[in-house]
Amino acid sequence: MVAILEDALSEKVLAGERISAAEALELYGRPLEALGALANARRDLAKAASYGERGREIVTYIVDRNINYTNVCNVYCKFCAFYRTEKDEDHYVLSRDQLDEKLDELSAAGGVQILMQGGHHPTLSFDWYLDWLRHIREKYPHINIHGFSPPELQHFAHLFGMPLRDVISQFKAAGLGSIPGGGGEILVDRVRERISPLKCNSDAWLEVMQVAHELGLKSSATMMFGHVETIGDRIEHLQRLRDQQDKSGGFTAFICWTFQPQHTVLKVTRPTGVAEYLRTQALARIFLDNFPNVQSSWVTQGPDIGQVALKYGANDFGSVMMEENVVSSAGTIFRLDAAQIETLIRDAGYEPRRRNNWYELLN
Ligand code: SF4
Numbered sequence: 016m017v018a019i020l021e022d023a024l025s026e027k028v029l030a031g032e033r034i035s036a037a038e039a040l041e042l043y044g045r046p047l048e049a050l051g052a053l054a055n056a057r058r059d060l061a062k063a064a065s066y067g068e069r070g071r072e073i074v075t076y077i078v079d080r081n082i083n084y085t086n087v088c089n090v091y092c093k094f095c096a097f098y099r100t101e102k103d104e105d106h107y108v109l110s111r112d113q114l115d116e117k118l119d120e121l122s123a124a125g126g127v128q129i130l131m132q133g134g135h136h137p138t139l140s141f142d143w144y145l146d147w148l149r150h151i152r153e154k155y156p157h158i159n160i161h162g163f164s165p166p167e168l169q170h171f172a173h174l175f176g177m178p179l180r181d182v183i184s185q186f187k188a189a190g191l192g193s194i195p196g197g198g199g200e201i202l203v204d205r206v207r208e209r210i211s212p213l214k215c216n217s218d219a220w221l222e223v224m225q226v227a228h229e230l231g232l233k234s235s236a237t238m239m240f241g242h243v244e245t246i247g248d249r250i251e252h253l254q255r256l257r258d259q260q261d262k263s264g265g266f267t268a269f270i271c272w273t274f275q276p277q278h279t280v281l282k283v284t285r286p287t288g289v290a291e292y293l294r295t296q297a298l299a300r301i302f303l304d305n306f307p308n309v310q311s312s313w314v315t316q317g318p319d320i321g322q323v324a325l326k327y328g329a330n331d332f333g334s335v336m337m338e339e340n341v342v343s344s345a346g347t348i349f350r351l352d353a354a355q356i357e358t359l360i361r362d363a364g365y366e367p368r369r370r371n372n373w374y375e376l377l378n
Contacts, residue, residue: 028053031060039250039302047290054297054328062330065307074365076332076356079128080121084109088134092211096278098134118155127371131162135170145189152190159372164197165223169215180226193372194227194234201244202252209243221259228265236266241273241287253302260305268308272315293327300328317349322359
């Protein structure tokens with residue numbers, strides 16, 4: 016049991032009160048174990064609010080699958096090892112048969128969701144996307160389509176010459192069920208201009224979330240850190256997410272991970288270590304007082320650190336993720352099945368429970 020420092024800021028955190036950006040910076044400098052204990056206390060408060068007192072003992076996970084429908088992309092983010100141009104021999108757009116094969120496998124494994132994202136393809140049509148959504152919705156009604164990151168949706172609005180709201184509402188009518196928080200990286204334009212100058216800016220990313228939430232679609236929020244940003248930039252990112260959640264209220268969860276540098280053109284002077292990952296996640300749990308869930312990121316950090324992260328503010332182990340292409344393109348490959356995830360959760364002292372995208376317990 017880690018002793019929690021007795022001071023006014025710790026008392027404030029333990030009481031579940033909102034902290035300022037200046038207080039976040041102060042917390043970030045505290046001993047890791049002390050910060051983790053505060054985040055853990057806030058995690059318990061949040062989960063008791065979601066699931067009752069037993070919520071403190073529950074760690075959730077979801078059985079889903081990544082579907083990266085194309086790797087063709089003309090955005091060329093410096094941290095990305097996944098994209099290809101149409102001139103590259105290994106570029107692809109999945110066929111309908113390949114899609115069905117993946118969905119059949121997911122259904123057989125008891126999966127309930129696909130995370131469907133792709134590059135910013137320059138020529139796929141609006142009808143191509145609508146056909147895919149309708150097809151999945153009709154043939155696999157038990158699978159939620161968690162699809163299209165905010166930069167993709169802004170790309171579609173631009174490519175199709177349509178208002179963003181019309182794109183999202185027509186996608187929703189065709190079967191889109193929720194929106195992933197991909198492409199958030201760091202919501203500070205000075206940083207975005209350095210790592211992904213052709214990707215949508217912070218305001219445009221948040222605009223998608225505003226519109227999606229207004230249309231009744233829930234979404235997640237992400238942060239990729241450990242590249243060119245400062246600690247202050249990370250806190251500004253969290254501030255923008257918290258402000259957005261105050262306005263539109265549709266974020267279900269926050270997930271953060273460290274930049275994976277292999278096979279990318281973005282060079283960093285020093286790698287981000289485990290302590291910094293845990294410290295950042297713990298701070299996010301405390302700062303994002305209006306986010307009910309925080310996922311640990313075993314896909315990027317590995318199963319062991321993903322497990323430790325459950326003591327640093329996370330209440331969810333993410334997904335079984337039967338297929339993952341983006342992080343693995345950058346050289347990070349971890350695989351876990353549902354039984355392994357449940358063992359990791361139990362060994363950390365929690366009760367594993369499957370969930371759906373809306374964090375409703377399934378078993
Ligand atoms: S991160 Fe996404 S938008 Fe950026 S280059 Fe890779 S596939 Fe394209």
